[in-house]
Amino acid sequence: MAKDSSFDIVSEVEMQEMDNSVNQAMKEISQRYDFKGSKAQIQLEKDSLKLTAEDDYKINAMLEILKGKMIKRGLSPKCLDSGKIEGASGGTLKQTIEIQKGLSKEKAKEVTSHIKELKLKVQAQIMDDKVRISGSKIDDLQKVIQSLKAKDFGIDLQFTNLR
Structure with a gap:
């Protein structure tokens, strides 16, 4: 596995x-x-x-x-x-x-709902001022990153700790 x-x-x-x-x-x-x-x-x-x-x-x-x-x-x-x-x-x-530093609760919810709309096999979890995305396929994670970069949430998003 x-x-x-x-x-x-x-x-x-x-x-x-x-x-x-x-x-x-x-x-x-x-x-x-x-x-x-x-x-x-x-x-x-x-x-x-x-x-x-x-x-x-x-x-x-x-x-x-x-x-x-x-x-x-x-x-x-x-x-x-x-x-x-x-x-x-x-x-x-x-x-x-x-x-502005960190993701507010509203922005984090907006990001997670956008990820759910993609219907990929990934899980989004809100953790204080960041959102953790996990999944079994790296390709799905990369699709999430590309989709988030294409959509404007009104704040600057960075993607860290890819493992």
């Missing part, structure tokens, strides 16, 4: 790469003509980013610069959950952006 194979579906963010992306974005912002003399700033906190600038145009431009730097460093912008732009002290505006 063949041993079952399995893999995990996770949604993780490499925080060192996020820090590098923020630093590169701040360097570009400090050198851009349209940001000269402004109070534009991106701060990386534990699980969030804080953008501060004089107007919403600059906040949106900073966010686009940051997303470009993230893509170059191999991070998906899907992990960013933008909040609304609010007023701050000193006539500036701020925006808090949450960095």
